[in-house]
Amino acid sequence: MDTVGPAKADLALTGEGADKTQALTYPRIDCRNVSVYYDDKQAVFDVSLAIHDRAVTALIGPSGCGKSTFLRCLNRMNDTIEGAKVTGDIFMEGENINSPDVDPVLLRSRVGMVFQKPNPFPKSIYDNIAYGPRIHGMVDSREDLDAVVEKSLRRAGLWEEVKDRLSQPGTSLSGGQQQRLCIARAIAVRPEVILMDEPCSALDPIATARIEELIDELRKRYCIVIVTHSMQQAARVSQRTAFFHLGNLVEMGDTDQIFTNPRERRTEDYITGRFG
Amino acid sequence: MSEHIVSAFTDELEKIAADLMRMGGIVETMILDSCTAVDRNNHDMARDVITRDPEVDRLEEEVERQIVSLIARRQPMAHDLRSVFSALKTAGELERIGDLSKNIGKRTLMLDESVPVAMRHGVARMARPVSLQLHMVLDAYATGNAEAAKTVWESDDDIDQHYNSLFREMLTYMIEDPRTISAGAHMLFMAKNLERIGDHCTNIAEFIYFQITGEYLIPHERPKTPNTGI
Ligand SMILES: Nc1ncnc2c1ncn2[C@@H]1O[C@H](COP(=O)(O)OP(=O)(O)O)[C@@H](O)[C@H]1O
Ligand SMILES: [Mg+2]
Numbered sequence: 001m002d003t004v005g006p007a008k009a010d011l012a013l014t015g016e017g018a019d020k021t022q023a024l025t026y027p028r029i030d031c032r033n034v035s036v037y038y039d040d041k042q043a044v045f046d047v048s049l050a051i052h053d054r055a056v057t058a059l060i061g062p063s064g065c066g067k068s069t070f071l072r073c074l075n076r077m078n079d080t081i082e083g084a085k086v087t088g089d090i091f092m093e094g095e096n097i098n099s100p101d102v103d104p105v106l107l108r109s110r111v112g113m114v115f116q117k118p119n120p121f122p123k124s125i126y127d128n129i130a131y132g133p134r135i136h137g138m139v140d141s142r143e144d145l146d147a148v149v150e151k152s153l154r155r156a157g158l159w160e161e162v163k164d165r166l167s168q169p170g171t172s173l174s175g176g177q178q179q180r181l182c183i184a185r186a187i188a189v190r191p192e193v194i195l196m197d198e199p200c201s202a203l204d205p206i207a208t209a210r211i212e213e214l215i216d217e218l219r220k221r222y223c224i225v226i227v228t229h230s231m232q233q234a235a236r237v238s239q240r241t242a243f244f245h246l247g248n249l250v251e252m253g254d255t256d257q258i259f260t261n262p263r264e265r266r267t268e269d270y271i272t273g274r275f276g
Numbered sequence: 277m278s279e280h281i282v283s284a285f286t287d288e289l290e291k292i293a294a295d296l297m298r299m300g301g302i303v304e305t306m307i308l309d310s311c312t313a314v315d316r317n318n319h320d321m322a323r324d325v326i327t328r329d330p331e332v333d334r335l336e337e338e339v340e341r342q343i344v345s346l347i348a349r350r351q352p353m354a355h356d357l358r359s360v361f362s363a364l365k366t367a368g369e370l371e372r373i374g375d376l377s378k379n380i381g382k383r384t385l386m387l388d389e390s391v392p393v394a395m396r397h398g399v400a401r402m403a404r405p406v407s408l409q410l411h412m413v414l415d416a417y418a419t420g421n422a423e424a425a426k427t428v429w430e431s432d433d434d435i436d437q438h439y440n441s442l443f444r445e446m447l448t449y450m451i452e453d454p455r456t457i458s459a460g461a462h463m464l465f466m467a468k469n470l471e472r473i474g475d476h477c478t479n480i481a482e483f484i485y486f487q488i489t490g491e492y493l494i495p496h497e498r499p500k501t502p503n504t505g506i
Contacts, residue, residue, distance in 0.1 A: 232351055259353050261490030271353045273285065274278045 028053035028193065028223040029074060034088035036069050036078060043069045046088070047249045049242060056215060056224045058234035058255065061244035062270065067227040070244065071195050074225060075111035076104045092193075109136055112186030116198040118178035120170030120185075125162050128170045128181055129153065132189040148188055156184035157214050176207025180214065187218075194218065196226040200233065212237050231271050235259045243267045277355065285350055292342050292363050293417075299335045299370045300414040302328055304407055306377035307473060311403030313384045314466065315396045325381035332374035339367040355487075362487035366417070369476040369483075373410065376469040376476075383462040391459040398445050399466050402438050406470045409435065409477040413484065422488040429481035433499050435474035442467045 027050035036044040044066045051057050051074075059067040069078065076097060078084040090097045097107055109132065120128050129149045132138075139145045149166070153159040158180045162173070170181050179199055186194055196215075200208040215224060215237050228234050234241050235255060242252040243264070251264045262268045269275070280286045306325050313322035343364050346352065352360050380399075409428055416424035443464065450460040482493045 231353065235353075260357060262354050268354050269278060272356045273281050275281060 027051060028092065030091040031073070032089045032091070034070070034073055034086065034090060036066070036073065036087075037085045038081075039083040043247050044073075045247045047244075048088075049249055049252050051223060051225060052240060053223045054219060054221065055240060056219045056226060056238040057240040057242065058238035059225065059227045059242050059244060060229070060231060060234050060270075061250075063229065065244040066247040067244055068197050071197055071225060071227050074193065074195055075108045075113055076102075077108075077113065079104055109189040110191055111193040111195060112189065112191035114179070114182050114186055114194065114196040114199050116201050118175060118182050118202070120173070120178050120181050123170060124167045125153075125170050125173070125181060126166040128185050129188045132185060136189055138189065152184040152188040153181075155187050155218070156180045157210065157217070158184055174207070176203050176210055179203060179207070179211060183211075183214065183218075191222065193223045193225065196224065198227055198229060201229065208233075231259070243270065245270070282350075285356075288342065288346050288350075289356065289359065292339055292346070292360065295335055295339050295342070296363055296366060296370070297414065297418060299332055299339070299367065299374075300410065300417075302332055302335075303370050303373045303377060304410050304414070306332075306374060306381075307407040307410065307470075308403055310377045310380035310384065311400045311466075311470075313381060314387070314463075315400035317384075317387065317389055317391070317396065319385055322381040322384035326378050329374050329378040332371055336367045336371040339363060355490075358487045358490060362483040365483045366480050369480050373473050373476050376473050380466045380469055383466055386462055387459050390455075392449065392453075392456060395446065395449050395456065395459065395463055398442050399463050399470075402435075402442055402467060402470045405438060406435060406473050406477075409474055410480075413477050413480045416481070417484050420488055422485050425481040425484040425488070426493065429478050429485065429493055430499055432474050432478045433501055435471060437501060439467055439471035439474075 029051040031051070032048050034044060034047045035042060047070060059071060061067055069084075072078045072081075073086050073090060074097075076086075078086050086098060088098070092110070095102070121131060123131070126149055129152050130145050133145060133148050139148060150159060150163075153162060158177060161177060162168075162181075165172075170178065173181060179202075183194070183199075200211050203211065212233065215226065218224060219239075226234075226237065228237075238255045240252065241255045241258040243250045243258065243262075243266070245266050251258065251262060251267045253263070258267065259271060262271065306328055309321055310325045312318065313325065343360050346360060350356075409431065413425060413428045416422070416428065446460050446464050446467065450457045478498075482495075485491070485493050
């Protein structure tokens with residue numbers, strides 16, 4: 001484990017060369033013909049797409065179009081839903097994560113997730129972060145653990161606000177702080193990918209801006225996939241955008257292109273607020 | 277294109293388009309009338325052209341104000357974004373065309389009846405193709421026809437050629453009869469103004485093409501006769 005340093009300088013080092021154009025050339029996750037069924041009702045239809053590393057990919061589309069369902073495929077969270085069945089292949093670093101050999105618990109440490117409603121454990125701020133590294137046996141000593149907690153909180157932009165109150169309950173924080181705590185918790189187990197399902201929908205504009213700033217910082221070292229119902233948010237934070245409609249992937253492209261010149265009529269109608 | 281769910285959004289975009297078309301209509305007649313005034317030595321008509329310019333300026337401001345407000349409140353995307361961008365730029369070009377036409381009107385007031393009719397005709401002849409460029413590009417805007425906009429864009433070379441031959445014609449008059457030099461100088465500026473108006477129409481064609489297709493027309497791919505720029 002590398003040493004704890006100021007978050008910005010730390011990020012800047014590995015962030016080098018991680019500019020947008022370069023990031024866009026390396027897919028980290030390759031989804032092929034992914035379909036999802038809830039019992040016999042199909043929710044996602046034969047979706048194939050590549051998700052790039054060191055970039056933010058936004059999934060947009062009307063409610064119920066399958067964004068969350070598709071997002072949950074990326075860390076096999078649908079396994080935990082009664083009656084849900086996923087077909088197709090999802091390759092991460094060449095490995096098919098849908099293969100029975102893959103341990104979903106281990107996978108979820110590589111692919112962290114942040115939800116719409118901040119959900120800190122009913123524990124101290126410190127323990128919220130320390131929980132993952134402890135159960136995954138990622139640290140040997142109390143000093144190591146302290147270092148991981150500090151570094152994770154720094155990366156989540158929360159350290160300065162909580163460093164003097166680490167033993168207070170996570171739930172004592174404001175909504176925006178709780179969401180950053182959840183992001184710090186996801187980061188603590190050193191994931192490669194971070195999934196976010198409408199992470200700002202319960203937050204006010206200032207707390208939202210802080211999360212967006214954080215996402216922009218995090219993309220220098222992680223692969224991030226965010227579901228958002230706010231097109232403006234997708235336009236602000238992402239480099240790639242995928243538009244879903246009725247369980248189908250309609251169009252995916254560079255965010256600039258999707259919002260200035262979408263190829264598909266259904267995308268155009270949705271993002272300009274027209275009757276589809 | 278179908279309607280916005282928020283109907284006021286559609287109304288606002290339509291109002292901007294309508295104001296732009298009004299601006300376009302006014303400056304189109306300013307071009308024609310300023311040149312008719314030159315042709316007929318009609319100072320009243322020239323003064324009338326000059327008095328129409330403030331309305332063009334006012335409309336430009338009005339369009340700008342509406343667009344800034346619309347961007348702030350509605351954050352337009354995709355075609356909507358391209359159309360407000362294009363409207364903003366087009367309004368600026370139309371305002372310049374208004375200025376150039378006004379300038380032709382002002383110069384007309386400095387000419388008297390001693391100026392040879394042949395020289396006046398020369399300038400007037402160029403007004404028709406230039407105003408036609410504007411007319412066609414505004415038509416392309418109104419009908420959303422990208423190919424029509426591209427045709428205007430491609431035919432600017434004809435305007436340049438016209439300008440070059442008019443330039444030579446004026447020089448010939450001035451050499452033949454040095455008493456026409458002062459009037460000829462004014463008329464060279466008028467011709468140059470018309471040539472500039474053609475350039476503004478080309479710019480408008482580019483914005484409209486982008487608005488409709490999302491693609492850029494590439495300037496160096498435009499047909500151009502070499503060594504004609506003066
Ligand atoms: N746990 C579930 N059981 C049954 N159907 C579900 C479940 N979750 C989602 N669905 C259905 O799947 C479709 C896609 O839902 P979802 O992925 O939540 O859409 P989105 O995130 O785009 O709003 C919807 O029709 C929804 O009703
Ligand atoms: Mg959802």
